[in-house]
Amino acid sequence: MSELLARLNKRRKNGFTVAGELTAPVSGFHVTALFGPSGSGKTTWLRLLAGLERPDQGLIRFGSQIWFDSQQGICLSPQQRDIGFLFQSYALFPHLTAEENIAFGLHALRRQERRRRIAEMLALVQLEGKRHEYPHRLSGGEQQRLALARVLARRPRLLLLDEPFSALDLHLRRSLWRQWRQLLEPFAIPVFLVSHDREEVLTLAHRVAILLDGQVWQTGSVEEVFNRPRDAAVARLVGMETVVTGRVSSIHSDTLQVQVGRTTLMVAVPDDTLADASDLTTVGLRPPLVLNPGAEVLVCIRGEDVLLWREAPAPTDISARNVLSATVVHLESAGPLLRVRLDAGFALMATVTRAAAESLGLRPGQSLIAIIKASSIHLIPRS
Structure with a gap:
């Protein structure tokens, strides 16, 4: 059994219930994102996985070790689970220097090994020159890297990250994302990342679990979930x-x-759909999509998949199957982009750069003219 399995149910006093199932491989570096609105x-x-809260019912198994089992009365402490938890606030000790923050929790190591570990972690996060600085003297990005170094210094079996980038500006977040993947990969441990940033x-992330109202709503590879959401709520959440x-x-x-409205769209049949038109049911969608004439569906399109042209291109210039006449209804700022609301015989949203606009x-x-590839349109059963 080389996976983490968490099948849990937790009801709070206000009636809010957290329930569902999460899985992740436990060997090698693997990031599972917990993605959903606030x-x-x-x-x-994360707190249930860490043992900071106790589920009402369920099972948490890490490989062959049971961390929690409501039927057997097993509930290991956070220390017994050997988890690294990086809180949103970083939780650095303000009265300790950078190296002292990393040393905290390494008291079981011999002095020489402890010094070697501290030096190794400072080098890993490129803070060698800041070893004697206190947290308030570090930038936001440096504080974040120090917090990560302190967590990783203990060599945890599982790393839990609670929105570690939320306090940083967008430019810094983007520069740190790939750095973090490179930092974490050599540790070869599973990671759960809480995020609301697509x-x-x-x-x-490698995999994503969509959370809505406490429930695990859809799980799968990032590509699968973002390209094939199971319902309208997930479709909107993934953009x-x-x-x-x-x-x-x-x-x-x-x-x-x-x-759709006054418009006919050409939609590509997904690769995993049965080819026989008499029995076209999509495999892997929940619930199954029955593709019979007359079937009602939800049509889902990403804004970045809608191309805008002043005039219709020649048929030889494009391969897209949907070339639609449209009228601009409204322009809405979205940071460096613009969201363009269109009337294309139905309400259509496009996303363009300011330069393109x-x-x-x-x-x-x-x-x-709005142009959409047939393969860029996703269908969901209307229910």
Whole structure:
């Protein structure tokens, strides 16, 4: 048994319930992101895994070792689980220097080994020149790296990260994401990362668990979950700005025609869909998507998958199957990007850079062409 399995149920006094199942390999470096909106139970899941809170029912097994079993009455302490937990606030000791913060928790090591470990961790996080500095003298990024060094110095079997980048600005977060992957990979341990940042999850994680209202709603590889959400709530959470109702009008060998408002869209049949049009049910979606003519579906499209042109290109210039006449309804700022609300016979959202918007001269009321690949459209059963 070379995986971590957590099948838990925890009901709070206010009635909020955390429940579901999480799994992760325990050998090698592997990041599982707990992704969801604020208040969805992400941090509670970390605290349950760490032993800081006790579930009402369930099982936590790390490899062959039982950490918690409500039926057998087993509940190991956080120390017995040998977990590293990096809190959102970093929890550095303000009265200790950088090297003293790392040394905290290493008292079981002999003095020479302790010194070697401290030097190793300071070098790992590039803080050798800051060993005698107190936390308040360090930048936000340096404090974060020091907190990580202190956690890793104990050589934990499992690392829990509670939104470690949330206090940093976007530019610094982006520069640190890949650094962290490079730092953590040699330790070859599983990592659970709490996040509500899509870009962070896409950069750092191998797998993702979607949490909604305390429930584990969907799990899988990052690519699978972000490209094939199981319902409208997950679709919006993973960045599919357009979620509208449509109806399958016809089925072909590799495409479907779906009527959405006044527009007919061509949608690629997923690779894992049965090829026989008489029995087209998508494998791997929950619930199954029955693709029969007349079936009602939710049509999901990412804003970045909608290309905007001033005029319709020649058919030989593009391979996309959907070339739609559209009108700009509204422009909305989204940091370095603009969200463009369109009327394309249905409500459609596009995301463009400010440079692209300026080049196109985007303005409300403007007519243009929206282009969408058939493979960029995701369908969900209407239920």
